[in-house]
Amino acid sequence: MSRPIHARIDLAALQHNLHMARRATSARVMAVVKANGYGHGLLQAADALRDADGFALLDVRDALQLREAGFRQPILLLEGFFSRDELPLLAEYELTSVIHNQSQLDWLEAYPRRNGLSVWLKLNSGMNRLGFASAEFPAVLEKVKAHRAVRDVTLMTHFAQADEAAGVEPQHEVFRQVAGAQRLPCSLANSAALLRYPATHGDWVRPGIMLYGSSPFADVAAETLGLRPVMTLSSAIISIRQLKAGDAVGYGATFRADRPMRIGTVACGYADGYPRHAPTGTPILVEGQRTRLLGRVSMDMLAVDLSDVPAAKIGSRVVLWGEGMAVDEVARAAGTLSYELLCALAPRVPLSF
Incomplete structure (x- = not known):
């Protein structure tokens, strides 16, 4: 007999938690399945979340697994492409990429294909992890919009304290000032912002931890939020x-x-x-x-x-x-x-x- 330890994954609970995310917003839902579906199994989690409007993850190899398994929704690479060699794969498999630094812009500039890529352009609104600074963002946006290889652009940022008392307003205000006048789709809300700050929902929300039955808040139990453990x-x-x-x-x-x-x-x-x-x-x-x-x-x-x-x-x-x-x-x-x-x-x- 084998060791008795095992992990049971309740796929019905995943579906329920996706439903709870949908109830909280009218935006499209980009289900985050990075890190092997938060440890739950990438393909199994994605299958349970098949009703999501899209999927977000990190590695292009994982994205290809989803495509080859028959998932046709938008698939977003949250850290973008890591070399110019990945750009043809993005076009072939219709993968959406975040662009957050100058190297990615340079690689994009050298890419000869026309009208083949969907990109999410990331603004650093205060987390200081990924994204273009406020001062350079407008010029970068114009450059990306005009690029021959880019088919469409979505604007995004990521909140550092949506789960804390400090909230999202300082970062949200930066986003509004820098990108608010643009008539482009936008995505700002993670699990915490989705549940607590409806004004941030935009066109796409990006729930992660809540889908797996965990609360994004230290002071609110998952059960109180209507979430089920997966x-x-x-x-x-x-x-x-x-x-x-x-x-x-x-x-x-x-x-x-x-x-x-x-x-x-x-x-x-x-x-x-x-x-x-x-x-x-x-x-x-x-x-x-x-x-x-x-x-x-x-x-x-x-x-x-x-x-x-x-x-x-x-x-x-x-x-x-x-x-x-x-x-x-x-x-x-x-x-x-x-x-x-x-x-x-x-x-x-x-x-x-």
Whole structure:
């Protein structure tokens, strides 16, 4: 028999979360499926999200997979093309590319084809990651619009604090001042802006994390937003032992029992994608009952407190995150984000759909 750890992907939940995104906007929905569909499987996630108006990802090879699987919607390369050699592929497979720097403009200028490319031109409105500065953006836009190879242009930016109290207004105002007068399609809203700032929706919204059942907000639960968990990572108890007061658990002896305790060992560790830095107290479900992680996470195992879970036995089901145990709560306890947990799921963990 194989190790008991596996991740179940609820494709119906993906479809539901896409529906929730659609309910929140009248804009077209560009479903973000980068990072192997946030760890959920690119082709499986895209198939569940087939009703989306388009898909966004990073790698041209992933885009070709979608095309070859029969997806005909617009496919957006969020970081654009990485060399001039990719431009013919973009034209052949009708892929849409973000343009965000001068090198891409230079490569585009050397491309001889006419009227073959759809591009999204990115404005750096304050995140200072990708995009053209406000001062240069108008001239770049005119150059791109006039280019012989460009068929159509969409304007875009990305918000740095849509999920925080600071909100989007400073960046939104930059976008309005620099690009607002243009009669061109635009795209600004990620999951957080889609849910909280309707004025930013424009023509295309780009939901990502909300599609996978996680809240983009630290202070609002996914369930409150009507979202359903898509990935449930589960395993089983493979060992049980009794501790006496003073006994240590795991590498570094970072946890010591302060009383007699019953603990279990779970077949899951950081090589499976569970965060090594998750501290004692991180919530876990055993036999459907909340309990806690104990000590340091190992490569292949972790320890769990069974003192108040009398039904637990060898083989008992353990939910690390997902149904009944929100990935956001686990991530918060571990000092990270649900994005990291979902995307870090290791290839050795079997997926079931």
